[in-house]
Amino acid sequence: MKxxxxxxxxxxxxxxxxxxxxxxxxxxxTFIYGILAVTFDLIFGFTGQLSMFHPAVFGVSAYxxxxxxxxxxxxxWLATLPSAAGAVLLAVVVGSICFKFRLxxxxxxxxxxxxAEMIRLIVLNWNSVTNGTLGLVVSGxxxxxxxxxxxxxxxxxxxxxxxxxxxxxxxxxxxxRVLHSWMGRxxxxxxxxxxxxRTLGVDVFRYKLLSFAVGSALxxxxxxxxxxxxxxxxxxxxxxxxSMEILAMxxxxxxxxxxxxxxxxxxxxxxxHVIDLRGELRAMLYGAILIFAILVMPRGIVGSLVAWRARxxx
Amino acid sequence: MTQLVLGQVLNGAIIGAMYGIIxxxxxxxxxxxxxxxxxLGEFMMIGAxxxxxxxxxGLPYPVAVVPACxxxxxxxxxSNKAFFRFTRNNLVNGLLVSIGLISIFESAALLLWTATPLxxxxxLPGAIRLGDVGLPKMKLVVFGVIVVVIxxxxxALARTWLGRAAFAYAQNPEAAQLMGVHTPRLETAVMxxxxxxxxxxxxxxxxxxxxxxxxxxxxxxxGMEAAIxxxxxxxxxxxxxxxxxxxxxxxxxxxxPTAFRDAYGLAVLVAILLFRPSGLFGSE
Numbered sequence: 001m002k003x004x005x006x007x008x009x010x011x012x013x014x015x016x017x018x019x020x021x022x023x024x025x026x027x028x029x030t031f032i033y034g035i036l037a038v039t040f041d042l043i044f045g046f047t048g049q050l051s052m053f054h055p056a057v058f059g060v061s062a063y064x065x066x067x068x069x070x071x072x073x074x075x076x077w078l079a080t081l082p083s084a085a086g087a088v089l090l091a092v093v094v095g096s097i098c099f100k101f102r103l104x105x106x107x108x109x110x111x112x113x114x115x116a117e118m119i120r121l122i123v124l125n126w127n128s129v130t131n132g133t134l135g136l137v138v139s140g141x142x143x144x145x146x147x148x149x150x151x152x153x154x155x156x157x158x159x160x161x162x163x164x165x166x167x168x169x170x171x172x173x174x175x176x177r178v179l180h181s182w183m184g185r186x187x188x189x190x191x192x193x194x195x196x197x198r199t200l201g202v203d204v205f206r207y208k209l210l211s212f213a214v215g216s217a218l219x220x221x222x223x224x225x226x227x228x229x230x231x232x233x234x235x236x237x238x239x240x241x242x243s244m245e246i247l248a249m250x251x252x253x254x255x256x257x258x259x260x261x262x263x264x265x266x267x268x269x270x271x272x273h274v275i276d277l278r279g280e281l282r283a284m285l286y287g288a289i290l291i292f293a294i295l296v297m298p299r300g301i302v303g304s305l306v307a308w309r310a311r312x313x314x
Numbered sequence: 315m316t317q318l319v320l321g322q323v324l325n326g327a328i329i330g331a332m333y334g335i336i337x338x339x340x341x342x343x344x345x346x347x348x349x350x351x352x353x354l355g356e357f358m359m360i361g362a363x364x365x366x367x368x369x370x371x372g373l374p375y376p377v378a379v380v381p382a383c384x385x386x387x388x389x390x391x392x393s394n395k396a397f398f399r400f401t402r403n404n405l406v407n408g409l410l411v412s413i414g415l416i417s418i419f420e421s422a423a424l425l426l427w428t429a430t431p432l433x434x435x436x437x438l439p440g441a442i443r444l445g446d447v448g449l450p451k452m453k454l455v456v457f458g459v460i461v462v463v464i465x466x467x468x469x470a471l472a473r474t475w476l477g478r479a480a481f482a483y484a485q486n487p488e489a490a491q492l493m494g495v496h497t498p499r500l501e502t503a504v505m506x507x508x509x510x511x512x513x514x515x516x517x518x519x520x521x522x523x524x525x526x527x528x529x530x531x532x533x534x535x536x537g538m539e540a541a542i543x544x545x546x547x548x549x550x551x552x553x554x555x556x557x558x559x560x561x562x563x564x565x566x567x568x569x570x571p572t573a574f575r576d577a578y579g580l581a582v583l584v585a586i587l588l589f590r591p592s593g594l595f596g597s598e
Binding site: 050097101105106107109110111113114115117118121122124125240241244247251280281283284286287288289290291294295298 | 350352397400401405406407408409410411413414415416417418420421422424425531535538539542546571573574576577580583584587
């Protein structure tokens with residue numbers, strides 16, 4: 001916790017020292033993907049359910065936030081709330097089907113992947129609303145109230161840096177609160193031994209669903225922010241590649257930790273900016289990192305560091 | 315209308331048999347070695363592109379199929395030696411390693427052949443007419459080959475020493491070892507067979523449809539749906555699951571919008587899971 005606050009303060013002070021747009025852009029993407037990776041880790045690393053549904057939540061909420069702003073005239077921040085509610089609804093429907101049939105590990109992954117594909121198809125083909133493959137251009141900007149200046153729009157890298165940093169911090173904070181509550185203990189019980197957890201009176205169905213819903217609700221904010229930051233939304237947001245990237249981030253950084261996904265996100269979003277790679281080579285690199293992380297470093301960077309420190313202390 | 319429906323049923327049965335081949339490979343590998351090879355679709359893609367490349371260099375199609383299968387099997391052997399054998403009895407790790415492999419193979423295919431769909435020249439043109447229904451000859455040939463392969467697999471598993479050794483190993487690895495089953499060799503054999511079979515599926519696919527680097531990912535997803543539909547662990551069930559899934563998709567897209575054809579199979583899958591959680595042919 002202390003380390004987390006120190007890191008937050010350091011990151012908050014960063015734009016004072018570094019004014020380079022290049023560096024700030026990497027961090028903005030890191031923070032948005034960090035939200036996705038942390039919430040994915042809540043479901044995968046902490047509850048043990050390998051969901052492939054995250055990109056669907058991310059993409060759908062990117063669309064729904066934008067469409068609510070354009071068609072219902074809501075301000076950005078207000079539009080994220082119904083989007084989050086929509087994400088929860090999707091998660092509850094898909095989650096109930098999967099968990100009711102006790103689809104576990106591999107089968108759960110495959111069925112959630114199939115549902116994600118189904119949603120991607122709907123988004124891709126619903127031309128009148130989503131404009132199909134061409135995608136939508138997002139021209140609006142989130143605004144917020146600043147003392148003395150009234151309502152100002154988020155503009156430029158520094159403003160976006162702070163907005164996304166705070167969003168990530170809030171996400172991490174919510175995750176910490178959830179994980180340190182009775183919910184977190186039920187999640188861990190389910191991850192470690194589902195049958196035993198059921199025997200001990202944990203309502204496995206309810207807590208799996210809860211983890212899935214909370215993770216999806218928080219991930220929906222990442223979708224809204226990403227669409228508005230990049231100014232563009234297309235069905236590629238819901239693609240399987242997104243699942244891969246999020247997975248690679250969590251596994252490289254360390255599953256079952258909160259810092260791990262953010263470290264993974266920083267490395268994997270920073271890497272393509274530092275070394276310029278073609279799209280195909282980048283996908284290849286992600287694949288190689290994924291295999292490397294699983295077979296050689298199953299605990300990830302943060303997990304290995306923690307284990308190393310524990311060994312040294314002992 | 316009859317023409318349309320019958321044509322689509324044949325189409326669906328062929329595509330479905332390919333799903334079935336993938337599903338069979340996944341079930342076989344998992345049941346016998348405890349390894350999840352979710353990247354099986356990529357070996358199909360390798361088989362398909364190898365056939366295309368060989369045929370382009372002047373090899374006649376029936377000759378090109380054989381090295382294509384061998385190339386796919388060799389890729390499978392190497393993947394097993396390098397990665398898969400470390401993921402035994404860990405479904406999630408198997409899946410994650412497979413996802414990594416899918417991304418590597420797919421990107422390699424994109425670099426070598428780009429994303430433009432490729433079409434092979436007609437291997438066997440013409441169609442057989444049955445009344446007012448025309449059935450393309452090549453499709454019938456492919457269907458025949460698949461049936462032969464399926465029957466062969468069944469006989470090999472039920473009748474040969476290696477097949478019975480495989481069943482014994484799946485039931486109790488240690489007892490099988492004590493009875494003289496050389497387990498590493500068995501594992502290699504299963505891996506070679508499943509990836510080679512996927513390569514054959516790809517080679518047959520190449521003669522009928524256009525090729526894209528992303529085809530492997532689609533097929534493995536369908537193969538998995540087929541395996542769940544048929545009942546996990548049931549070899550013949552996974553084949554039937556594939557054929558049923560293929561026909562549902564093909565016939566469904568006559569009456570309903572084609573853009574959503576991937577969704578029809580899934581809807582049926584969910585409905586079947588509702589009433590028979592162990593799949594159509596599953597025990598329990």
